[in-house]
Amino acid sequence: MNNSQKFTATSFTRSKETREKWVRYLMFVVTLLMALPVILLISYLVHKALPVLSLEFITDIPRNQMSAGGIWPAVLGTIYLVALSLMVAAPVGVMAGVYLNEYAKDNWFTRLINLAVINLAGVPSIVHALFGLGAFVLFAGLGESVIAASLTLAVMTMPVVITSTREALSAVPMSFREASWNMGVSRWQTIRGVVLPNSVSGILTGVILEVSRAAGETAPIMITGATASLTFRQGETVYYLLGEKFMALSYHLYYFSTQWTPPRLLLDEGTGEMLPMTQAAIEHAEAIPYGTAVVLLGVVLLFNSLSIAFRYYLRTHRKW
Amino acid sequence: MVNDSAKIRVENLKAWYGQREVVHGISFDVHPNEIFGIIGPAQSGKTTLLKTLNRTLEFTSGSRMQGLVEMDGQDVYNIKDVYGYRRRVGMVAPLPVGLPLSIYDNVAFAPRSFGLKDKDTLDELVQKCLEQAALWDEVKDRLDSLGTKLSGGQQQRLTIARALSHQPEVLCLDEFSIAIDPVTTMKIEDVLMELRESMTIILVTNLIQQARRLAKRTMFLLNGDLVEEGDTEKMFSGDAANPKTNEFVSGAFG
Structure with missing residues (x-):
């Protein structure tokens, strides 16, 4: 073999190149296919929801036996759920995460707790719902209410917060802690002064993801307090008491797409007569579940992009 | 071996990680205001000893340990105020x-954590520690920039400044020069010679010549055993009592 032959393409290298090219195309197409459902889903939802989509849809109360008007009570219910479950799950979860990562010795008890946390994260949400029904609604006597549903959601999302807190904490190098301990600084002072400031964005990322999950869950709330329709008067400020039943976006969507039927007759406010729904009104009513889905999706995406922003901040502001 | 004037006295010290015994009962004294060298290959228990x-x-x-560690005649494992x-x-x-x-904040972190809040006192202390660590001139104009953004050698001097910030009586350095360049190493060695006036220094090192330059007395550890302890010059001139020491310092193993 002389030198010029050494670098010319043989049939072997040619087939290798062809294979390389095909594999790359294949991967590219598969990646595209992955993005396709998301694009299709969103554009289909938005298209179907167009007749109702407006700011008023979010801020108005349902009217005409829910065949018109907005979904504000459901939006507000979801905000209640998220805020209340966050108030319980975030402090408890973060503290448990800090304990497990910073203080706990590696013994059978810690391992038992770890196992419990992992298993809790894997429990199906409908089982959490049953637990919530038993523990909060019946045993604690909270009844079907916002507070019972929020606590159920908190129990369900706590393992996620614990796990993400632990991950954020263990990303802080051990040498920082040792350097601090060596100077006679206590564990808590080390955590407060060095560990937490450098893991707080990671912890927040986990907490926000938890929020977006809580906002979208349906099963845990449908038997612990969510209700399909509450009647609100025109001009009345919508609020829930902690012990009251409530509406929520996810349950609203479930109810609308499975059980709701347009009313046959509606009260005409001008004449005071009962009149059949017009075709346009029916079409409008049918767009409501899609509008609800778009709003719910928007809420979840909003939280997710917040967490992405935090992750980005974390990457660009790394201090070591 | 009992020496009443010892700054630190260690007797029959053993240490375990799980079931594995890594320090097998060693005893030694460190005198006040001396630089005490500890040499030995990897896995010889030097870092565990410092801990x-x-x-x-x-x-x-x-981990667990057994044996006696005394500072100024006081059993340190009976001290209630561990911080x-x-x-x-x-x-280090x-x-x-x-x-x-x-x-x-790197330097002020420890003093703050035990209650020093006065700004002027802190300023003074930070400057003194950075000066002692031969870092002040390089960083005095950017004290509020991140400590982690300094070069390796500067960070090591920052580490020393931090160790000085709580005004210790004994300064332990664990192979401080493995990540820094020779010039910085020499700079820090000069610093140590000066610090010796005011404190006792224990220097664990992999550089045999560094022990020779700095330490008056040196201890040679091998696999968790004390092979030899004594006058550095004697040990390094091929005159050591144990043939293993001679082999190690002449580069036959390690």
Whole structure:
């Protein structure tokens, strides 16, 4: 073999190149296919929801036996759920995460707790719902209410917060802690002064993801307090008491797409007569579940992009 | 071996990680205001030994120790105020650790944590420690920039400044020069010679010549056993009592 032959393409290298090219195309197409459902889903939802989509849809109360008007009570219910479950799950979860990562010795008890946390994260949400029904609604006597549903959601999302807190904490190098301990600084002072400031964005990322999950869950709330329709008067400020039943976006969507039927007759406010729904009104009513889905999706995406922003901040502001 | 004037006295010290015994009962004295060298290959128990001296071994789960460690004649494992005790021992780790705080806060972190709040006193202390660590001139104009953004050699001097910030009586350096260049190493060695006036220094090193330059007395550890302890010059001139020591310092193994 002389030198010029050494670098010319043989049939072997040619087939290798062809294979390389095909594999790359294949991967590219598969990646595209992955993005396709998301694009299709969103554009289909938005298209179907167009007749109702407006700011008023979010801020108005349902009217005409829910065949018109907005979904504000459901939006507000979801905000209640998220805020209340966050108030319980975030402090408890973060503290448990800090304990497990910073203080706990590696013994059978810690391992038992770890196992419990992992298993809790894997429990199906409908089982959490049953637990919530038993523990909060019946045993604690909270009844079907916002507070019972929020606590159920908190129990369900706590393992996620614990796990993400632990991950954020263990990303802080051990040498920082040792350097601090060596100077006679206590564990808590080390955590407060060095560990937490450098893991707080990671912890927040986990907490926000938890929020977006809580906002979208349906099963845990449908038997612990969510209700399909509450009647609100025109001009009345919508609020829930902690012990009251409530509406929520996810349950609203479930109810609308499975059980709701347009009313046959509606009260005409001008004449005071009962009149059949017009075709346009029916079409409008049918767009409501899609509008609800778009709003719910928007809420979840909003939280997710917040967490992405935090992750980005974390990457660009790394201090070591 | 009992020496009443010893700054630190260690007797029959043993240490375990789980079931594995890594220090097999060693005894030695460190005199006040001396530089005491500890040499030995990897896995010889040097770092573990230092950790027993400032009571940070207990942070490693599964570890335990046995034996006597005394400072100024007081059993350090009977001291109730363990944080106060750790402050009396400064510790410098092999790899430079700039805490992700500003340069100023790196040095002020420990004093603040035990209650020093006065701004002027802190300023003064920070300047003094950075000067002692031969870093002040390089960083005095950017005390609020991140300690982790300094170069390796600067970070190691920052680590030393931090160890000085709690005004220790004993300064332990664990292979401080493995991550820094020779020029910086020499700079720090000069610093150590000066610090010796005001404190006792324990120098763990892999550089045999460094021990020879700095330490008056040296201890040679091998696989958790004390092979030999004595006058550095004697040990390094091929005159050591144990043939293993001669082999190690002449580069036959390690």
